[in-house]
Amino acid sequence: MIGVALGILAVILVGPGSIWVGRWSFLHRAPRPAVALWQAGSVSALLSVVGAGLALSLGLFHNPDPSVAEIIVYSLILIFTVVVVARLIWSLITVVRTSGARRARHRRAVDLLDQVGRRAELPGPPGLRVMNEPMPVAYCLPSVRHSRVVVSDGALRTLSRDEVAAVLAHEEAHVRARHDLVLDTFTALHRAFPIAVRSDVPLNEARLLVELLADDAARRRTGAVPLARALVAMAAAPVPRFAMGVSYGTVVRVSRLAEDVRPHRLLSAGIYLLALGLIALPVVIIGAPQILDWLGVSVNLGWF
């Protein structure tokens, strides 16, 4: 019972559940609780997968006379569980290590290429570097102590003064809140699940949500208009030399600034509650025999 229930929960969370929640555009009103919701959903799915695998194989051990089919099915489930856990650990290590090494290399390069003279006139966050590049570009390299915010000459020439301030405030928010860590964990979780049973929705939503968080921070400092203007100016700039990546909601971000959406306290509380509920689900299922026991109900659910 328990193993099957957890298995069904895992399938729902990874499959239709994430697609359904991915359509909830109201989550964009409250990006912070929304990030928590996606994190909770991912943790819940992971707990369910691991719990299902363990419960089912435990049930097999308790079965004195299993059939061949049972042995095959439960072994497959157990192998799947082990694969997911091993992949998670492995991808956490490699994602953190490779992105750390890549950032360090990149940081050394931008430090050497920095145009100190251009930086002096900017209302810059610490660690600002200006690149001699005609294309309008801005990004950040978050790190514990050596964060960098990089802007190109092209961006400084394309944007007005308050638009530059908005872009810098946006990047500074990423750096301060360590949004890279949020994305790193979602990336690791994403890679933990084998491609066939993997959902792209949580990682893509997380990418958009951290942008919305940084937009909100920038809007508080410079107002919505300069930020929206900067977004439009930079997103529409032609980039001849590079393959175009998938757009993670730049359009959504501008529309959101135009609608002036603010999170309602009730909405945020509701989303946080939902996140708690998501984590509680597999925990309650795993603890069901114990809980029923406490309640004085004696039902043998069985680990299956």
Next chain:
Amino acid sequence: MSSLGDLERRVMEELWSSPSPRSVREVHAALIRDRDLAYTTVMTVLDRLAKKGLVIRKSAGRAYLYSAVQTREEMVAEVMHDALDGSEQDRTAALVAFVDRVTPEEAATMRDALSRLEAKNPTPQS
């Protein structure tokens, strides 16, 4: 920036600005124009840069001559490529870019939204 990082940048700028390889003495002479600096410090910095593979060292008679492995433009191009590379594997791993590029249709939608926003917030054009 740390003073060492600052020094490395100045040394690289010196090598980039020169059409031919430079000796430690020449780099030192150029740098002490705006700050006091020991000859051995410049030598150490060049040595570090050579170890990092940013600078190449050739012996010419009694002295060593140093030159940058890449031109400044090549290095900028590499940095930009690293930052903006569209490949899925890398894009999340290292960097969070300010915007993604959009299609012309998306750009039009964005401009509409922007003009709605500007209509709501009448501000003097900057």
